[in-house]
Structure formats: structure tokens, C-alpha cells
Amino acid sequence: MVLYQMLAGHPHVDGVDLYGHNLTEPVALASAVPQFVGATDVVLQPYSEQVVMAQDDVVFFATSAGVTRTAAVPYITAGFPMIDLSGDLRLKQPDLYTQWYHKPAAAKQILAQTHYGLSDLQSSAGMAAIANPGCYATATLLGLAPLVQSGLIMTDSIIVDAKSGTSGAGKHPGELTHFSQANENLQVYKVNQHQHIPEILQQLQVWDQSIAAIQFNTTLLPITRG
Secondary structure (H helix, E strand, O other): OHHHHHHHOOOOOOOOOEEEOOOOOOEEHHHHOHHHOOOOOOEEEEOOHHHHHHHOOOEEEOOOOOOHHHHOHHHHHHOOOEEEOOOOOOOOOHHHHHHHHOOOOOOHHHHHOOEEOOOOOOOOOOOOEEEOOOHHHHHHHHHHHHHHHOOOOOOOOOEEEEEEOHHHHOOOOOOOOOHHHHOOOOEEEOOOOOOOHHHHHHHHHHHOOOOOOOEEEEEEOOOOOO
16 A cells, blocks of 8 residues: 555656456455545556566565565566565575575575665665565664664674564454554564564675674554554
């Protein structure tokens, strides 16, 4: 939803086509996402990589983990511009992905052709396949970058205390995000087990190979976003 809103309002984007992997026929966006009722007549189309490459200039994947490890292959093979917002293509070591995401990893040759797009600090110009960093990873790396790159931090004692709202958990209901559980409450979760840890460490080691580990704590706040 947010990706579509950003693209639809971007001055250099002429048009946005939306596709759904589970669709067999077109449906109104407003019927799939209630927030758009009365706001747009945009239609979701059944997903087809042939259609995407024929009528679009770039494809964004806003999918759950485990989808783009295979769905991205035709685009990468064809050199078609692609930006993946899931975690499937961020980690360069397939075994790390399997360990942290508990799913089969993308092929190593596919991962090797994907650029980790931390755009505030490194250009993705000329890169056809871009892995968009995770939310926690982006905030953490942007905060640590000047300290690590300038040698101003103790690399054996990096502690990250990260907090997030409930929207990051997705649209499917769960006990952790149930109103009675989340409202007026702070919930610590996935302590040193969050799947963004390995990508944070991967990038930190690009800047300083002596960083062997970080302590990473995550807390769910009783807010929707932030």
C-alpha cells in the first residue's frame, strides 16, 4: 500500500501497474485494500512476468519471504530492473538465509548478481537487481555507519535497542498484535533472533571486518507505524 502511494505520487513516475500473485482475474484495488475505498479506481492484475517485462520499466516485489528467491530469477536472467522488498536476496550466503528465515535460499549465482541497496550510503546506479534493506537494518546501519566507518565505536560491544509499531508484522492477525495484547503495552520479541540481524552484520563487516557480532533487541510498541 505504502509503496503504491509513494510511486503514484512521485514526479518522475508516469504510471503504476499493480499485480497480485494469487489472482486469476482483475480486481479493484479498493476491494483488496479497504483503505482505498472511494479513493481510486485502480485495478489489480493477475501476475505475469511476461506482461511485466513487456509493459513496465521496473518491477518491485512487495512479497512475503520465500517468493522472490524464484520469482526474481527471470528478471535477473533477462537483466530487467528489479527491486525486492522482501529479505530473499539480501544475504550473500544461502545457508545464513536458511538459518534465519527457515526457508530454502535463492541460488548463489542469483544472490551474487543482487546489489544490497542501502541508498543513503551507496549508489545502486547501473544495478539491475536490488535487494531493499529491511526496516530495522536501515535504521541500525544509518545510525552506526558514521561511528563504524570512522573507528569511533567499540566493535566488540555494539548494542542495538530497536522499537517498532504493529504494521511491520503484516496484515494477518496474531496474538502479539491483538489489540488487548498490544495496547498500552511494550513487548520484547525475537531477542537476538530477528531475521534482520545477519544483514546488519553483513554490511557492518563490509565497513569493519573485526565486528563479529551485535546484541540486537526488538520491542513492539502500541502504535501502528514508527
